Amino acid sequence: MKKIQLEKAGVQCQLQFFKKTDEVIKPSLFFFLKKGDLILWDYENHSQYKLDEPYIDRLIEIASGKPIVEDDITRHLREEGLLVKEKEETREWGWDELSWIFHQGTKNPPRLESDANNWFEAYLQNCQSKPSPKEAPSSSKGEAISLAPIDKKLFQSKSLYEVCQERMTSRTFSGEKINFEVFSSLIGATFGYSSAPWGKNGNYEIYAKHKVSPSAGGLHPFEFYIMVHHVENIDPGIYKYDPQAHCLYPFEKGDFREQLIHSLAGQNFVKDLSFGVFFVADFSRVWWKYEHSRAYRQVLLDAGHQSQTCLLLATSLGLLTWPTGAIQDKEVEKLLKIENDKFSPIFFVGIGTGKPNSFNEEIISILKSNR
Template structure:
């Protein structure tokens, strides 16, 4: 015999509410479903969040059919707050794999990808954004040192340094690093059939969707041959354009949440993500994941190249977003800094001088 507790249902935890243009939207982020609801639905949803028995009403039937009720109230196991839960589960694939004849599925996949690319072809975002600053030609890239560096030695020598000595690096070195990491390698794929248009350009690192959504900004602190300031690296031309000439109001470490050792680096590269490129090709928020992974690949390439040139690298994803974005003049809500990789000479210590002094006591 069933009792009331057996018939009790709870609201699934994977949801949030959004009020938009006078409408109330219930978002089931695990299933990737959205429902416009009325206050009567909301009242019942609140009751279901505490456990309730569905009644034979149109409201309760609609809630049940939406698949947002569960039989047992189990709190999700999650170490962060809800924001990351929403992002993580909201960007997991909502459906199981498609099973069938492998050759047929391969053909179907190719056809749908080609159709998809064709559907995007006439709305492509601009590949290269020029900020309008004074353009400076960089020294021609000289890849001789990077050509002879051993990959394995470079990998094992790379270490994150937090003790720089403030000395300068040469503009030629910075130019080589920018080219090696972000420069257009101008190498096309000879196997692509004639007449097929491709988008953008190629770098030495893999990039999400072939879009090159990462933009590099050089923060010259002590570069011999270049005035201190912030510059935008024009990847397809191997030039820089001036964004912010001269010293900034505060040293770089201030913008990087007072990670003060950064002030003694010779230069840094602030890498941004161009959201407009990513959401053009991939409108679902899942694209935020590969966008960050792309920038991680580029960061590692830069870290390795810095090491191969005999300098020490440091990196951070921790900074005052609004202020750093304003400094490099990136278009609000379309482009945003995600990681900063800097370099210079120093002891190579993973601890700052201040850390070491305090630890001695």
């Protein structure tokens, strides 16, 4: 076996074993081993097959360009759409096969609802047929810190339009202490429950509580770990926000700024943030309901919505913001002691005081020297 260089997808990396014959093995397949069985996954059609030896042999024969033997195996492969007429490769794709497989494999997932008349009954039946997961218990290392009640007056100095115009990514922070009431209001207003009900036409709070940001299926899969550097009344350290009680659970106290820089790909201006929030997805809150990997996309979209709410509310409080997706997963998992694969840090938003500059001195001097 020879290890090969990872290549970008595209016309130049067509798999060599699809030889020029009238029929070929369908390109959108991959093979993997599971408990000793070789599984063929047609990711475009969302079908999997356990391959017996004669089928493995036949696929190898066809792949190596040998004349195709006409028998039940070949007919079966054809019926299942695994043997197809050869077409010219037309895809334009700048990433590797992995992203192609994810992209194609999460397109057109099997539909739940059967028609427009009964889609909601089908949806409800599907939800009720599955046990929903329990929230993970908080692993706190000390007494909870109650946050101050949300003070909505703090958000009223600018219109939403002005806030949207003002929001920007800042990279020049000064590391000043943030007032406890301001901090509490931002965390509660962004990540807590909404004071508004689901709608005015019924009491739906019995199903789930409403939040400020939208979330696919109302599942809200994120937990929020807060890295406190400079916040009034709160010691530096790592905390977890509990939206139910509007409090912080101490997770680990101390100065974690060096680890944070390392965890965020060396972007060293994070050391001067007043605090930052890791958005950690709990995938199990989603996969019980949406079983197809398509839902992975929704989790990422949810992170974007949560993040934008946070950025806008922070801006309306006169704070500076810095979002990043440059998460070094292993490092963050170590920092937050995440050991279960169902949890994954997806995004980070840094908040602080300073100058509303897109670039700090260091970046500017590098830019100047590169002119």
